Amino acid sequence: MIQRRNTATKRQTLLHCGALAAILGVVVGLIFLVHPGCVYGAQTDWSNQHFAIPEYFRTRFYATGNLFPNFAMQLGSGQNIFNFAYYGLYSPVILLSFAFPWMTMATYLQISNILLTLIGTLLCYFWLRKWFVPNLAFFLALLYLTAAPVIFHGHHHIMFVNYLPFLFWALLSVHHALEKRFSLHLIAASVCILLTSFFFSVGAFFAIVIYAVFLTLHRHHVHQVRQMLRTLCIIGLHLLLSAVIAAFLLLPVAWTLLHGR
Numbered sequence: 192m193i194q195r196r197n198t199a200t201k202r203q204t205l206l207h208c209g210a211l212a213a214i215l216g217v218v219v220g221l222i223f224l225v226h227p228g229c230v231y232g233a234q235t236d237w238s239n240q241h242f243a244i245p246e247y248f249r250t251r252f253y254a255t256g257n258l259f260p261n262f263a264m265q266l267g268s269g270q271n272i273f274n275f276a277y278y279g280l281y282s283p284v285i286l287l288s289f290a291f292p293w294m295t296m297a298t299y300l301q302i303s304n305i306l307l308t309l310i311g312t313l314l315c316y317f318w319l320r321k322w323f324v325p326n327l328a329f330f331l332a333l334l335y336l337t338a339a340p341v342i343f344h345g346h347h348h349i350m351f352v353n354y355l356p357f358l359f360w361a362l363l364s365v366h367h368a369l370e371k372r373f374s375l376h377l378i379a380a381s382v383c384i385l386l387t388s389f390f391f392s393v394g395a396f397f398a399i400v401i402y403a404v405f406l407t408l409h410r411h412h413v414h415q416v417r418q419m420l421r422t423l424c425i426i427g428l429h430l431l432l433s434a435v436i437a438a439f440l441l442l443p444v445a446w447t448l449l450h451g452r
Contacts, residue, residue, distance in 0.1 A: 200325070207329040211312050211336060218342065219305055241349060244278040245285045246296035252289055259439070273440075273447040277350065281440050282387045284353060300349070307356055308345045312336045314359035321366070354388040357381075358395045365403050365426070372425055381433030386440060396430055 251260060263272040272280065279285035284307065288299045316332035323331065335341060344351040361380035368374035381399070385392045403426045404419065411418040434441065 203325050204320075207316060207325065207332075208313055210329070211316065211332060212309055214333065215305070215309050215312065215336060218337075222346070241278070242296040242300050244275050245288065245300070248280060248285060249289055249292075249296060253292065261443075271447050273443045276440060276444045276447075277390065279350075279387070282353070283383050284387065304345055304349050304353070307353055308336070308341065311341075311352075311356035311359060314356055314363065318359050318363050321363075350388060351391070354384050354391050354395060357383040357387060358398065361395070361399050362402055365399060365406060368425055368429055369403065369406060369422060374429065377426075377429045378433050378436070381430055382436050385433060385437040389437075389441060389444060399430065400426055 247263065251263075252258060260272050263270050263275065284303055288294070288296060288303075291299060312332055312335060315335050316328055319328035319331050322328075341352060341355075357380050361377055361384065364374045364377035364380055368377045377399075381396070384395050388395075400423070403422050407418050407422040408415065
């Protein structure tokens with residue numbers, strides 16, 4: 192009986208994930224159908240920012256083999272390269288593109304943005320499954336997928352949403368961190384948030400802390416003050432360690448912001 196129930200649950204999960212992927216495929220297909228020959232992104236921003244600057248990062252790495260440059264000669268008549276960190280200097284998404292030299296950055300970013308939207312939606316679904324029955328979790332994940340900010344910014348302003356899959360990964364990892372007191376997944380997800388979008392990482396870290404506090408209040412009805420302090424220490428140490436790991440980006444960016452022109 193238990194095995195049959197588990198099989199039914201797996202089938203339902205696969206059905207929900209397949210439906211979410213199909214719906215995203217329909218949305219993307221409609222965009223290219225209505226605007227044939229377009230890119231999956233904003234024409235103006237993409238041509239001079241979204242793929243042009245990451246393409247420079249990749250080309251410079253191929254030419255020099257240096258993964259840690261400090262000066263961009265061909266950008267803005269020569270500038271501190273950390274002025275462009277916002278565009279994914281050490282984002283894991285951009286770094287992965289270095290493994291595909293035969294693919295143009297414009298093509299890579301279109302594919303990666305569609306996949307990031309899908310992965311974020313699926314992680315959102317699995318996170319919601321911890322709180323709701325499968326059908327309701329599917330409906331809420333569908334609302335997330337079809338929300339105007341997700342579709343619009345995933346299509347036009349990728350830096351506004353490209354950290355969301357890592358945020359859902361972190362929220363899922365909070366459970367394990369509180370149970371085992373240590374989670375490599377939470378640290379890895381937090382590092383990815385910082386490297387992908389240090390600008391939105393502040394709000395993302397607040398969301399992680401608030402979720403951990405809510406989870407503690409939900410689970411513990413006695414000794415809440417002690418449990419809350421324990422939770423804040425555990426989550427705080429994880430986030431602090433992730434910031435230390437990402438310091439090779441955060442410290443130069445902070446220095447550049449403080450001493451910029």
